[in-house]
Amino acid sequence: MKNSHSASYAAAGVDVTAGYEAVKRIKPMVESTYIPGVMGTLGGFGGMFAPELAGMKKPVLVSGTDGVGTKLRLALLMNKHDTIGIDCVAMCVNDIICGGASPLFFLDYIACGKNDPVRIAEIVTGIAEGCRQSECALVGGETAEHPGVMPDEDYDVAGFSVGIVDEEQIIDGKRLSKGDVLIGLGSTGVHSNGFSLVRKVFDVEHADLTAPVAELDGKSLGETLLTPTRIYVKAVKALLKAGVDIHAISHITGGGFYENVPRMMTDGLTASIDLNAFPRLPIFDLIQKKGNIPERDMYNTFNMGIGMILALPAEQAEQALSLLQAAGERAYRIGEVVAGEEGVVLE
Known part of the structure; x- marks a missing residue:
């Protein structure tokens, strides 16, 4: 990527080199979340994970996706962006655990008006912390510049997580009873x-x-x-x-x-x-x-x-x-x- 630069694209509002700088800054944070099962490292086209299935009779994948909503406006007004990622992870993994599933991995999507590598790194700091708190790996993500669609200073964060549970261990309310x-x-x-x-x-x-x-x-x-x-x-x-x-x-x-x-x-x-x-x-x-x-x-x-x-x-x-x-x-x-x-x- 050393030779990757488009003056025309930059003139249109998207600086691909800023994206490379952001990846460089967040790579150590991402790798700090790795757990057994992670395959490869940041930079591929898809995050790979090999789950441990030993002892499971019928593994079931449980997924969850969410964002942070307009709480982001508070982060912008306070110019504090290093915890909002925890919220994004929490909204996904807390849903997954409701089914009795252990979160395995997480991916994020950050849309911004203009890619500020320092700010992106702050956001991912929170995402990585959320992954560590939930014992799941941050295996990938995407940062997209939207010039002309979002103001330069604005951004949005969404995430997606996958967990696993043995079918006979699923928590689904079927055994709920009076007196619980x-x-x-x-x-x-x-x-x-x-x-x-x-x-x-x-x-x-x-x-x-x-x-x-x-x-x-x-x-x-x-x-x-x-x-x-x-x-x-x-x-x-x-x-x-x-x-x-x-x-x-x-x-x-x-x-x-x-x-x-x-x-x-x-x-x-x-x-x-x-x-x-x-x-x-x-x-x-x-x-x-x-x-x-x-x-x-x-x-x-x-x-x-x-x-x-x-x-x-x-x-x-x-x-x-x-x-x-x-x-x-x-x-x-x-x-x-x-x-x-x-x-x-x-x-």
Whole structure:
């Protein structure tokens, strides 16, 4: 690629040499995520991975794809780009683990108005960290310049991940039963959902994002909102390794409790959740107060402090809570599975 340069393409707004510089900067970060199974290195036309299938009767691949949404606008306003990649990975791998699958590898797609190798490297710093947190490999990606379509300073990030699970170990809610206990895993904040509403409530384009806010324990609004999405992969894997019989899992993303919890339920069963069983994070109180948002809308938009919910047998609840706390999670017994057709009841 030493001789690759097109003056005509550069005049049209795309500098291919900037792409080569970005690859040079991110290569060590990418390689830091490699796990057994990775084949080759950065620079090929396709990322290769050879999964370990020993002991599996019928391997099933589970895939997930997502982006970061308008949370990116906060990163641009704060000129902080080294954590947004964690959000991108989290939104994919947290979905995959809901099926009991271990993420194997991840690929990213970064679209930008103008390729700034330093900024691209900052973004990939977060992506690589997210992959390390979820024990999966970053095996490839794409950076595309879109001059004339996006402003020079703008960018968007999306990702794609693939995991694997033995068919008989799939978590799909089929064994869910009345009396199962619901364990909630604490979130780190807003995560990566509801930011169109957040941005409207705080008028972020004109707000002081760096000033300390008393209601946020002295943290700034920008710092609080940019806190990366919690990745729950290691915690769930620790439970499964210890033999905890997880019947269903829900990742609380866009749509909050009312949209996501029913997705883990089966016909005739409803999740009964005690809202006093877990702490509500200060950022949600501030959003509700500032935006004069009805209580139901809050729980139908945000995670409200719980990023993932697990359903498991009541006799394993204490073991699960102990293991989760040992894994560094804030975990709470937040309710149980009851008979009903509502899908979720918040009390």
